[in-house]
Amino acid sequence: MTKIHKSVGDRIFDSFNVIFILIFSFIMVYPFINQMALSLNEGADASRGGIYFLPRKFTLANYQYMLQNTNLARTAVMSVLRVLVGTSTCLLCTGLLSYVVTVQSFSGRRFLRMVFLITMYFGGGLIPFYLLIVRLHLLETFTIYWLPSLVAPYYMLIIASYMQNLPESLSESARLDGASELLIFFRIIVPISLPVFASIAIFSGVGHWNSWFDSLLYNPSGKFDTLQVILRKLLLQVELLQDLQSEQLASQKYRSLTPATARAATAMIVTIPIILIYPFLQRYFITGITLGAVKG
Numbered sequence: 001m002t003k004i005h006k007s008v009g010d011r012i013f014d015s016f017n018v019i020f021i022l023i024f025s026f027i028m029v030y031p032f033i034n035q036m037a038l039s040l041n042e043g044a045d046a047s048r049g050g051i052y053f054l055p056r057k058f059t060l061a062n063y064q065y066m067l068q069n070t071n072l073a074r075t076a077v078m079s080v081l082r083v084l085v086g087t088s089t090c091l092l093c094t095g096l097l098s099y100v101v102t103v104q105s106f107s108g109r110r111f112l113r114m115v116f117l118i119t120m121y122f123g124g125g126l127i128p129f130y131l132l133i134v135r136l137h138l139l140e141t142f143t144i145y146w147l148p149s150l151v152a153p154y155y156m157l158i159i160a161s162y163m164q165n166l167p168e169s170l171s172e173s174a175r176l177d178g179a180s181e182l183l184i185f186f187r188i189i190v191p192i193s194l195p196v197f198a199s200i201a202i203f204s205g206v207g208h209w210n211s212w213f214d215s216l217l218y219n220p221s222g223k224f225d226t227l228q229v230i231l232r233k234l235l236l237q238v239e240l241l242q243d244l245q246s247e248q249l250a251s252q253k254y255r256s257l258t259p260a261t262a263r264a265a266t267a268m269i270v271t272i273p274i275i276l277i278y279p280f281l282q283r284y285f286i287t288g289i290t291l292g293a294v295k296g
Contacts, residue, residue, distance in 0.1 A: 032271070033053055034051070034052060034053070035264040035267050035268060036264070036268060037051050037052065037053055037054055037055050038051055038055075038260060038261050038264035039062050039063070039261060039264035039265040039267070039268050040055040040058055040059065040060070040062070041055035041056055041057055041058070041059065041261060042056075042057040042058075042059045042061070042261075043061075043062070043260070043261040043262075045057040046260055046261050047260070062261045062262055062264070062265035063265050063268075063269075065234070065262065065265075066231065066234055066262070066265050066266060066269060067269075069230060069234060071225070071230055072227070072230060074225075075225050075226055075227045075229065075230040076227045078142075078224060078225065078226050078227070079208075079209060079226040079227040079228070081142070082142075082145045082146065082208050082209075082211075082226060083205050083208045083209050085142075085145070085146045086145055086146040086149055086204065086205075086208040087201055087204045087205045087208060089146050089149075089150055090146075090149050090150060090151075090152060090155070090200075090204045091197055091200060091201060091204070093150040093151050094150075094151050094152050094155045094156050094159060094200070095159055095185075095190065095193075096185065097112075097116070097151055097156050098155075098156050098159035098160040098163055099160075099163060099181075099185050099189055100112065101113045101156070101160050102160050102163045102164050103171075103181070104168065113156075113160070116151065116153040116156060117153055117157075119153055120153045120154060130217070130218075133218060138218070139218055139219075139220075140218075140219060140220075140221055140223060140224070141224070142224055144214065144218045144219070145208070145214070145215070145224070145226075146208075148214075149204070149207075149208075152204070155200045155203065155204070158196060158199070158200065159193070159196050159197070159200060162193055162195075162196040163189060163193060166189070166192060166193070170188055170192075171184050171188065171189075174187075174188055205274075205277075206274055209228075209270070209273070209274060210228065210270065211226070211228065212226065212228035212229050212232060215228070215229045216229055216232075227269075227270065228270060231266045231269060231270065232266075234262070234266070235262055235263060235266055
């Protein structure tokens, strides 16, 4: 193999690229490292500042306080169920819609796509939507977590753009053999569209996992609270304990807790599960987004 000799300009350019990528990577990773260090540090000591990469006074009190709540396991299960049901139903319904608007023989595909695109820019607002939920008797139900997200116009655009790049001959040959549209979708389109479906699964799953406002708004009794809601309540309790300086017992019991360290521990609890899942879908993510971004 012949060795390629680079000019001085090429070497300078490559060195600049490496330095830029390293700095950019550090900027992206440092906040996570800093929050991890804060979450493992004693609260009173952390209030002095100066914690960047490693905890100065190691403690697990922040995580012990967050994980000792008896409702944590129930809300974690509720969050997992919401992610599974919400993501699967969104992929099914949005995928079917994306397939419909890409079928060349369907005369109303452009009109249907335009109707859903309008909903991306115009909406009734929070109050009309809340009144609609009340009239549909969806308050205090698990259905409120997945029914409003059945069809996502933005995801529909990505999936439809991906499907438009697939050979039309695959669907045409299946129709000539007597296959129905549903059979074509599930047996042909879905298997070769796994990259874009995996990418949308990441988007939808992270959205359901991090969502807390709808649970707080449509579930006032707390029967269907998710993990995000209970962690928010625990964080508010820590902030309240810091304000009650006259309560010596509370001050002694939670002297190693501060809102900053508790907030860091909360961030770690809700972020680590996503980080653990992402590597399994990473190989689909880049391909799905890249090909799905090409407009047909």
